[in-house]
Amino acid sequence: MEKTEILASMNKIWRDELDNEAITITESSTANDIEEWDSLSNIQLVVATEKLFKIRFNSAEIAQFKNVGEMIDCIKAKIG
Amino acid sequence: MDNILKYIEEKNPAHAAKLNSWIKNMDTDYFSESELFFARYKKFIESTGKKLEYGIDCYLKLCAQMVFERIEFIRFGKYANTSLEEVEKSIYLNPEMFEYHMHGLVFAQFLWKEQYARFNFFSKNIGNYLKPQDKYLEIGGGHALYIVEAMKKGGDANSFQLVDISPSSIQLAQGITEGLNILFLLKNIFDFSPTEKFDFITMGEVIEHVENPLSLLIKVRELLTDSGMAYITTPANAPTLDHIYLFNNATEIRDLLNEAGFEIVIEKTQYAEDVSEERAQKLKVALMYAAFVKPKK
Numbered sequence: 001m002e003k004t005e006i007l008a009s010m011n012k013i014w015r016d017e018l019d020n021e022a023i024t025i026t027e028s029s030t031a032n033d034i035e036e037w038d039s040l041s042n043i044q045l046v047v048a049t050e051k052l053f054k055i056r057f058n059s060a061e062i063a064q065f066k067n068v069g070e071m072i073d074c075i076k077a078k079i080g
Numbered sequence: 081m082d083n084i085l086k087y088i089e090e091k092n093p094a095h096a097a098k099l100n101s102w103i104k105n106m107d108t109d110y111f112s113e114s115e116l117f118f119a120r121y122k123k124f125i126e127s128t129g130k131k132l133e134y135g136i137d138c139y140l141k142l143c144a145q146m147v148f149e150r151i152e153f154i155r156f157g158k159y160a161n162t163s164l165e166e167v168e169k170s171i172y173l174n175p176e177m178f179e180y181h182m183h184g185l186v187f188a189q190f191l192w193k194e195q196y197a198r199f200n201f202f203s204k205n206i207g208n209y210l211k212p213q214d215k216y217l218e219i220g221g222g223h224a225l226y227i228v229e230a231m232k233k234g235g236d237a238n239s240f241q242l243v244d245i246s247p248s249s250i251q252l253a254q255g256i257t258e259g260l261n262i263l264f265l266l267k268n269i270f271d272f273s274p275t276e277k278f279d280f281i282t283m284g285e286v287i288e289h290v291e292n293p294l295s296l297l298i299k300v301r302e303l304l305t306d307s308g309m310a311y312i313t314t315p316a317n318a319p320t321l322d323h324i325y326l327f328n329n330a331t332e333i334r335d336l337l338n339e340a341g342f343e344i345v346i347e348k349t350q351y352a353e354d355v356s357e358e359r360a361q362k363l364k365v366a367l368m369y370a371a372f373v374k375p376k377k
Contacts, residue, residue, distance in 0.1 A: 039098070040353055040363055043147075047154045059148050 001079060003027075006053075006072045013048045017041060027069030053079055081114050084187070087136050095143060102193050102354070113203070114190040117225055121186055124255035135183045139191070142184030146320055153319035154364065159326050160319065164291055167322045172246070181322065182248060186223045194368035197350035198284065198313045201370050203229050205346065209309045209372060210234030214279035217303070218242045219269050220286040222249035224256045226311075230282065231260060241278075243267050274302050281310040284370075287336075288314050288323045297340030301375055309345070309374050312337065318352075318366035329361075333369045338376075347371035 007027065015023050018036040031037040037045070049071070050056055055078040065071050085103070089096035103110075122132045152160050161167045171177050188195050210216060210230060218227045221242045231240055243265040244250050250264050281300055287293035293314075300310055316327040327333050330349050337344060352366040360367070 039094070039147075040355070040365065043151050043154050044363060046151060050155070062148075062151065063144075 001076070003072050003076060006075050007068070009052060010049065010068065010072070013045060013052060017044045017048050025068050027067065027072060029068045030066065049075070055079060081111060081118065081190070084118065084132070084136060084191075087133060088140065091137075091140055092143075095140070099191055103191075106196075110190070110196065110200075113199075117190065117228075120228075120256045120258075121223075124252070124258070125183075127255065135186060138180035138183035139187035140184075141180045142188070149319040149321060153317070159323050161321060162291075162324055164324065167289070167324060171322045177321075178246075178248060181320075182222060182252060186252075189223060189225050192352065193354075194315075194350040194352045194366065197348065198368050198370040199225060199229070201348040202226055202282070202284075202311055203233065205372060206230055206311070207233040210280050213238045215277070216240045216280045217278040217282070219281065219283040219300070220244050220249070220289075221282065221284070222246070222252055224253040224262075226282050226284060227253075227262060228257060228260065230280070231262075234280075239263065241265060243269060243272075245269075269296070269299055269303075272299075272303055276303060277305045277308070278303055279305050279308045281308070283310065284313040285315070287312070288318070288325050288327065291324055293325050294336055294340055297336065297342070301341045304375055306375055309372055310342070311370070311372055312342075313368065313370040316367040316369060317364040327369075330367060330369050334371075337371065337373055341376050342373035343376045345372045345374055 007025070011023070011025055014025050015021050018034065018041055020036055023034060025034070031042060046057060046062055053075050055075060057074065061074055065074070081103070085096060085099060088099065121135065125132060125135055149160060161170060171181060189199060190196055206229065210233065214234065215238055216227070216230055216234070218241070221227050222244065224242065227240055227242050240261065241263040242253055244253070245266070245268050247266060250266050254264055281304055283300060287296055290296050297312070300312070304310060314327060314333055316329050316333065334344060348370045350368045351360045352368070353360065355363070355365060359365070
């Protein structure tokens with residue numbers, strides 16, 4: 001799966017989980033860029049992403065994600 | 081409190097910002113109570129050769145651990161441990177883990193909004209229910225915050241006892257309450273004779289740690305005089321390594337209190353996050369439930 005495809009799927013997750021159809025995330029997006037993306041919703045986003053891609057992030061990975069791009073790299077490495 | 085928040089800001093700015101967002105609106109009671117409590121804790125921790133910062137580091141470690149517990153909770157919809165045996169393996173028989181957990185929770189009493197809410201509810205109401213000559217018992221009062229407050233608000237009560245099954249918790253409570261006339265008992269509550277009666281029992285954040293909370297509540301009911309009163313608190317949707325019994329909402333807690341033979345006199349609930357009711361339910365935000373209860377006639 002290409003990075004652009006992963007990003008497109010993640011955009012859908014972010015819109016659904018954060019209840020905001022206007023949200024658009026890019027590889028450089030962080031929680032600071034989106035008002036609804038707080039520490040609480042971050043957990044929902046992580047778990048929804050895991051479910052969609054049928055993967056599991058470990059604790060260290062979750063703690064180290066600095067932006068959406070790093071999350072995409074991790075997903076790509078897991079799904080091949 | 082300022083020094084504690086400054087230290088947290090150095091170590092975890094995002095967490096400090098979250099704490100400051102609600103603490104900045106607190107009244108003078110909050111600051112005077114927290115100063116007094118942390119001064120007692122500081123004196124104790126320094127007597128053990130450690131510094132206050134050690135306790136704050138324990139708190140930050142606890143917070144980090146809880147994030148992962150919450151992820152697991154959202155993934156699977158249940159607490160990571162569901163039996164006492166599992167908790168013993170992961171915490172109670174793991175001295176390092178138990179130590180940071182215990183000290184971390186000391187700070188949570190004033191740093192977490194829902195924890196302070198349950199203390200404040202106790203503080204504002206205990207004076208109405210604790211009478212002169214009453215026998216007061218606290219079950220599992222590791223940080224001793226509540227028993228000290230009960231002594232302050234109901235100082236004429238006859239006796240104050242604190243029971244815990246953990247030697248480390250007893251040691252912490254003894255250290256924090258040095259100089260106060262409290263009887264400490266290292267004992268299982270189920271070993272109390274049914275003929276022993278108390279007029280007031282406080283049992284905060286205990287029933288979620290056992291496999292069968294109903295039997296524990298029935299035991300508390302048994303130890304209360306017919307005109308007695310208890311202060312019972314427990315959380316719903318609050319994943320931590322040592323929580324076993326999952327309450328999904330306040331209704332389940334009320335139902336269990338009722339089943340154990342209690343009538344709720346007054347109660348208080350508080351979500352751990354500043355969110356709407358709808359969002360709190362959707363995201364399974366931790367809910368603190370506290371109630372003054374009396375035996376049903």
